[in-house]
Structures are given as structure tokens and as C-alpha cells.
Amino acid sequence: MNKILFVALGGAIGSSLRFFLSALIPRVLGRIFLWGTFSVNIIGSLLIGIL
Template identity: 60%
Template sequence: MIKLYMMIALGGASGACLRFFISESMLKLLGRGFPFGTLTVNILGSLLMGILYGLIDKEIITASPAKTLIGIGFLGALTTFSTFSMDSLLLLQQGHFIKMALNIILNVMVCIFMAWLGLQLVMQKG
């Protein structure tokens, strides 16, 4: 059981570091006018989650330990639903209704699409 938690911790630490790097990079590149960092990590994480599940489904990799290390640890720390929720709430409180709606629509719809795309990329290779 300790090995399982260590894998989650290792994946989580790596995902959190990448999340910080991407968020900071987007902030420097595009500014504070819209939560692009959160959107970017959610899109990337959704694509990677689709790829992971496709690889598991095709038995290219085994669910354990990949699902634990990558799915729960790395992608769990990389993607940022709690940050997405707070970003949306702050936009609402600041009266930026269009930006809030855009943030919600993009994070939900684009991320679902990216998860589907990631799965399709793996499933079509045969």
C-alpha cells in the first residue's frame, strides 16, 4: 500500500510542478485578463487523460501502475478544477459575466472534446 501512495505522490509532485510552470508561462505570455493558465492545464490534462485511458483500453499499458501514477497522481495535480471554480467565481464577483461564461464553456466543452480526441488518437492506431 505504501508503494501506491508513493506513486501518487511522485506523480502529484510532477503534475503540480508542470501546472505551476504552465500557469506562470501563460501569465507572462498573455497577462491576467483571463485565466488562460487554468484553461491550458485543463485542456492538456483532458487530452492526456483520454490518451491514458485509450492506452489502457488497448492494453498497450497496464492500468496499474499507470492509472495510479499518471491518472491519479500526475493528472490529478496538473488539472485544476478547484482553481477553475475559483476563477469563475472571481470573474462573476467582478461583474465579468461574459468572461465567466466563456471560461466555463471553454473549460467544460473543450476539455471534454480533448479527452475524446486523446482517446480517439489511441483507438484509431491499430
Template identity: 55%
Template structure:
């Protein structure tokens, strides 16, 4: 099996694991807090940003080199499958169209600002481990 095929399989395996994690967290938070705001998608995107930052801080990403197998599995696959821009976008549009523009704006600002803060915090902490 060539390295290209192995890389695709690692990303696919990680994506399956991450997608199942997203499904579990989203459903748990929807049951816990209701569906008036997309708390599950918000939580996975924020926690995924933090985890990605931690892994970047711990592992680094050497410029000009191919990503490691672990990076492909964990960051590209698992965290790529765990976090979601499509659900975030659809849920934000649904809030807006349902007459909740303040919630839609809060979702966009909160996800983007807190996501950036969490990836930065994760990177900072990861570098210190």
C-alpha cells in the same frame, strides 16, 4: 512495501510532477498573455483532458481490475496534479466578483465543453495508435 503503499507513492510522485507542470504552464501563459483571463488554468485543464483521453484510448481501463502502476502514476497522479478544478473555480469566481461575468461564463463553458471535446478526441486518437 505493500501494493497499497506503492500505489500511494506512485500517485504522490505523479502528483508532484503534474503540480510542477501546472505551475510552469500557468506562470508562462500568465506572463505571455496577462492575467485578465485565467489562460494558464484553462490550458492545463484542456491539455490534461486531451492527455487523459489519449491514455484511456491507448491503455484502456479494464473494468473490474485494479488500475496499473502506470495508470496510477500518469493519470491519477500526474494528470490529477496537473489539472485543477479548485483554481478553475476560484478564478471563475474572481472574474465574476470583479465585474467580468462574461469572462466567468466563457471560462466555465469553454473549460467544460472544450475539455469534453478534447478528452473525446484524445480517446479517439489513442484508440487508433
């Protein structure tokens, strides 16, 4: 049961972070590239690697 809750919590945090960064980063860096999605994927990969 704890594993399911951790997966749900991670999904909620990840999707919220993706939404926030997808709205914020294009304002700073421009809309040429999907920087929000790219940065969330890099951060997520780093965190999974650390765990």
C-alpha cells in the same frame, strides 16, 4: 503499491506543470483569464483521454 506511486508521480508532475504554466502564460497572453490553469486542465484531460 505501484498505483499509489503512479498517482503521486502524476500529482507531482501536474502541480509542477500548473505552477510553471501559471507563471509563464500570463506574461505571454496577459492576466485577463487564467490561461495557465485552463491549459493545464486541457492538457491533463487530453492525456487522461489517451490513456
